[in-house]
Amino acid sequence: MPSITPKTSFQYQPTNLSVETATDSTQTLSRSRRNIGEPDRYWPQNTTIRIATYEYDTDDEYVLAVKEAASEWLPHINLKFEFVSGEEGDVRITQNIGNSDGGQSAIGTQALDVSPSAPTMSLPKDHTHPRFAYVVMHEFAHMLGAHHAHQHPDANIPWDMDKVYEGFNRIAGLDRSGVQANVLPLPRSSTYDFMDYDGDSVTHYAVSPYLTQGGWGQSETWSLSDGDIAWAKKAYPKTAPAIS
Structure with missing residues (x-):
């Protein structure tokens, strides 16, 4: 199969990090239930x-x-x-x-x-x-048409920026612009539909405490969250008229 080269949203395998993983004592997120979309990119x-x-x-x-x-x-x-x-x-x-x-x-x-x-x-x-x-x-x-939930401006993830740039370059090959596009908060802009921050979203990266200040971490959610479903229903409502 051909290799993929478009400008894309990237998703990585967190277990490739040769650093500590989150534990029960790790600080956890405030888990509201929404997501981020880009309406101009909706089908x-x-x-x-x-x-x-x-x-x-x-x-x-x-x-x-x-x-x-x-x-x-x-x-x-x-x-x-x-x-x-x-x-x-x-x-x-x-x-x-x-x-x-x-x-x-x-x-x-x-x-x-x-x-x-x-x-x-x-x-x-x-x-x-x-x-x-x-x-x-x-x-x-x-x-x-959804973006990463961890890039919500209200996520307030206390990234250790030196470790973020080094870590994502090492484990995922992302340069600084790649980290900014896939990891760090999106700008507050009318380009995006910012619903409430959703720490449980299937689009949220796992966050190793190694990459943050104060031992803050987050695990992956391997199923659609209530926020994912709320975003999907808003983006593509069942009652929407067909586009001719």
Whole structure:
């Protein structure tokens, strides 16, 4: 499969951090229940998104695993997903190079700006890994137009900036601009629909206490949160009229 090169939202494998992990004594987040969207990148209401899987047939075990996880979004939105073999689709899914358990995705209709010869989403190779479904849900959130919950301006994560830049460069290959785009708070702007901060969101990175001041940490949530669902229902309400 081709490698992914578009400007995308990045999701990493936190266990690659050779640092301490969060413990029960770690300071925890105030967990409100909302998310962040970019409305100008939302797909037209009540439409079907064609999702190409390159050489994989739609009944392949790998594709079925992607479908199962991605379908967690469907009860809460007015869109449909149509998986197709080949290279032609609104969204085109490839597999990560190497053994990375993270993923990447274009944000919403940004996928339409990507060259038709390039993928718009990258997922882990091992669909049997217990983290696989979580990564799929995370990347499909981006595909639907959601940004990272930890980038909410109200998250107030006490990042240790030197360690953040060094750590994400080491474990994920992100330069300073990549860290700013994927980790640090988004600017308060009408570009984004800021609902309340949601520490339980499937789009929230795990945060190692090593990367923060005062031992502050956060674990991943491997299912859609109430905030994820609230965002999805607002972005793609079942009662929205179809776009002709």
